[in-house]
Amino acid sequence: MMSFSQPDAFSPSQFTSSQNAAADSTTPSKSRGASSTMPLTVKQISEAQQSGITGEKGAPFVVDGVETANVRLVGLVSGKTERNTDVSFTIDDGTGRLDFIRWVNDGADSAETAAVQNGMYVSVIGSLKGLQERKRATAFAIRPVTDYNEVTLHFIQCVRMHLENTKSQIGSPAKTYSAMGSSSSNGFSEMTTPTSVKSNPAPVLSVTNGSKTDLNTEVLNVFREPANVESEHGVHIDEIVKRFRLPEAKIKVAIDYLADIGHIYSTIDESHYKSAFNE
Amino acid sequence: MDTSGPAAFVNGEILKMFVGRRVRTVVQAQREEGGLLIGQSTDGHQLTIKGASGAPMSHYVEIIGIAEPNQAIRAEVCTDFGENFDPAPFNGLCKLANGQMKDLFL
Structure with missing residues (x-):
């Protein structure tokens, strides 16, 4: 019989439980638009290029012609390692794996990272670091996913963001990503927003x-x-x-x-x- | 960073194109038969999941594993998505992720 805990390592005969099956009222709706973080897949991040002089340290990464300040990923946690000053972990979103580090400065940070276990779906917000193939990220917000419609929604938001940015990028130089308007005619109807999201x-x-x-x-x-x-x-x-x-x-x-x-x-x-x- | 082993978003129909490759899907658990989980895909196909017994019936379960012939998947990772998962957006995502938006995922 399967265990419904959050196992450290997955075996085919273990399920990770719904961390909370109830719909979460904080789940963002795509129709709300304006977002200061860019929803991305690891695949998109892997193809991101640094702006400025090639290899320039600290130069922002550009995705779809847009400089990314903060990125949001949703995926499974693995390889969580806790130290006194930081917690490192890997996020696998199905398109690839990206290493994160979360600095721990106080009790609130400790509580946030303690809630995250290997094998758990999480939403992470952070900033990209490193050079091209050696990209990694610094996380500054991480929380367990409680409504799994959010997993689907995240990837739909990645698609929407890609369409929005590429549509407005024809012939224009890289711009810094800022709040995006909520009106969008990219073919996503209300149907693409999970029911539990629409109800909140x-x-x-x-x-x-x-x-x-x-x-x-x-x-x-x-x-x-x-x-x-x-x-x-x-x-x-x-x-x-x-x-x-x-x-x-x-x-x-x-x-x-x-x-x-x-x-x-x-x-x-x-x-x-x-x-x-x-x- | 590693993007060498992506898992393709699949429904029952798309699964056929990925035999031998890593996939991810969501099924609604229907019954168990001799250690196999029988579940309904988001587009209504019946899928056989190997190595995923013990799923709560009627719950939606995400399966990540290797696609096999005859609408089967050898499970590597299973996550219980609960009863409140909406299959329609996921089904749409599968089509997008294997169509015009393939470059974002594979």
């Missing part, structure tokens, strides 16, 4: 003139204000609550969502957050 729309903020603005975007804009970008510790949740004059629970939902999809990350504690991508 983003929190919406009603505005006095009757129009509706995505609360997630409004909150994210606060984190992206220059003063908050430069702040060492980021923004405290209480400041956001005061700004919007909304219940803390509602703001917390938006912040959790933004953190889960890698737009923001916690700094000194679970109440301070910073934007993960500075335009």
